[in-house]
Amino acid sequence: MKATALDPETLTPGARRILDAASDLFYRRGITAVGVDAVSDASGVTKRTLYDRFGSKDVLVATYLLDRDRRWRELFERRLAEVGDPRDRLLVPFRVLGEWSGGNSRGCAFINALAEMADDAHPGYDVIIAEKVWLRGCFAALAHEAGAEHPDSLALQLVCLHEGALAAVRVAGAGAVDAAEAAARTITAAALGG
């Protein structure tokens, strides 16, 4: 029975504090660069408790990714519910992007984590793939709603823009998100006509 991520919603109080500290450290300093001692120190919870709850650093990492995924999706669903126009709904992910990473972003946590994984045996790997598959499917569904002729094709183009905006903010500032949204507007207009 291989190890998988814990359910972020049924965590013990101590485990929560560990996960919150780990989220901050892993994202800001990198996963491999942050040791379990640093996490336990920052959280104020013993390393023994960390291992009693999570079992291994890899599981803690996977849970960190799953928790972040959940939080992102929740924000996205909330913002999506506020928008009615099918064309504007296609652009919601880009608006959420600006809100999520207010200028001082360190890029996509999932892409960053993937960069540090040597192989797909890491319990966090499946979480990352699932997130990306979900996003792509999400764009495809919105493109279909909006009446696109080739929803999958448009979705993949928007995925590229989305990932690129997240990567580019690090080096080009918050303007990258606006540029990506403008580009998204252009290609959706071209795909949908008018």
Added chain:
Amino acid sequence: MKATALDPETLTPGARRILDAASDLFYRRGITAVGVDAVSDASGVTKRTLYDRFGSKDVLVATYLLDRDRRWRELFERRLAEVGDPRDRLLVPFRVLGEWSGGNSRGCAFINALAEMADDAHPGYDVIIAEKVWLRGCFAALAHEAGAEHPDSLALQLVCLHEGALAAVRVAGAGAVDAAEAAARTITAAALGG
């Protein structure tokens, strides 16, 4: 005097072998995850020589990034020289992308490296920033050549697509590069008219 990257073109034979082995390992397995012992083992060159030539792991990392930057630019300049039409020249980076990472890519080496750096004091940081600034300026110059009204704006949009394509190939396959190129064609057409 702070440490900086070595000139990849004036390396000792042993240093070259070290750098080649390090390039492969750093890109495939992540920088922090790969120790200097693994590099020296894979290169067949002693760890002592590694330190005699590079001085530190950080400098080796910076040189790895600089070398990769040089190789990418060289390929790009060569391909760019083969294309005459100003609009097609704007798309050359995307074609090179497909050629550079033939399907089995692990994303942008610079973005990946940036994800592992805790702060900007790392000698590789400046190399990464320089590469991204160069790419953006490159797109801006090509956009200007093509007669764009707002070359900087178009360039930033293309940068987003470019970075996004590189990130998306990992999870969406080689089709991501084609999608990004198609999107790039659309937004350049929109920016330049008809």
Added chain:
DNA sequence: CTCCAGGTACACTGATCGGTGAAGTTGCTC
């Protein structure tokens, strides 16, 4: 009163980390 889950305190393991010191070998050049 007892049980038990959640947590603390702290010492400890073997492995690996980045990096060094010292002596020796090879081959080219002045």
Added chain:
DNA sequence: GAGCAACTTCACCGATCAGTGTACCTGGAG
């Protein structure tokens, strides 16, 4: 033949790595 640059061999350093063992404390539920 002296000098030197490139490189090897190997032992070694303190620090940190992920992970464990054991004993103890606390509060709520049966």
